[in-house]
Amino acid sequence: MKKSVVEQFYxxxxxxxxxxxxxxxxxSPFQLLIAVILSAQATDVGVxxxxxxxxxxxxxxxxxxxLGEATLTDYIKTIGLYRTKARNVIATCxxxxxxxxxxxxxxRTALEALPGVGRKTANVVLNTAFGQPTIAVDTHIFRLGNRTGLAPGKTVLDVENKLLRVTPREFMKDAHHWLILHGRYVCxxxxxxxSRCCVVDLCEFRGKTV
Structure with a gap:
């Protein structure tokens, strides 16, 4: 995707x-961190x-x-992998x-050293809580990056690195949320x-439904 098209896209x-x-x-940043840890393989609504x-x-x-691990487990038992998550949350706390x-x-290094925190979780916290220009690539953003031609890549890290390279600075802070919401509800x-995509004419996807 050309630079001018990327700018229009964003x-x-x-x-x-x-x-x-x-x-x-x-x-608070703490509550965001815990919510993101709990959201792995779970829906935001459920969390x-x-x-x-x-x-x-x-x-x-x-x-x-x-609270302790046992009590915490009772609070989050409706979420998938709740026992492992309870153990990680207590260790992180x-x-x-x-x-x-x-x-x-x-x-980033300090965050990724916490139990239950990987690169994606660290990126979400750094961007959302602290305003840092990071992009957390989940399944939605990975799909969108490849499907639209915005940032094609074989791995999550490939897509993340390409997004960081092609995303104009003025859009970097909010890029993560725009992309994930677009992938979740439209793409x-x-x-x-x-039919209701605001970037349909810029997208390189050959299987468009319009």
Whole structure:
């Protein structure tokens, strides 16, 4: 995709959604971190239902650590892989309390050292909580990057690196949210809704449904 086309691509996404953000509910960087950890192989809706009960009683690393793994498990048992996630969350809270005063570090290396936190989770937290120009490539963004021709790549890291190279600086902060929301609700896996796509004429997908 040519540079001028990429700029139009993002301009239209911005016009369509001027203030994009995550669909996870949170009130602090810590709560965002926990919500993203819980969201692996789970829906944002399902995570929000669980955290709506969890965060009022354990809004900080200290209070969540005090809950303990067994109690935390009860709060999140409606989410897939809840036992592993409960173990990781408690371990992460312990590290945050002991090493960072209960605060979430705005550093990739430190974040990725936390149990249950990989590159994608770190990217979400760095971008959404701290405004850093990162792009977390999930299944939606991986599909969109390849399907549209915006950032084709064989691996998640390939697509991420290409997006970081081709995305103009002015769009970098919100690119992650524009792309994931577009992939989630318009450029769907099985039946992309090309008829209501704001970038349909810029997209290089040969199987358009219009």
């Amino acid at each position: 301009q239209r996404l911005r016009e369509n959604n001027p203030a994009p953000t995550t669909e996870l509910d949170y009130a 929000n239902k669980a955290t709506a009960r969890l965060f009022p009683v354990a809004p900080t690393a200290e209070t969540m650590l005090a 312990r590290i945050l309390v002991e090493q960072y005063g209960g605060e979430v570090p705005a550093d 769907k896996a099985r039946k992309p809704e090309c």
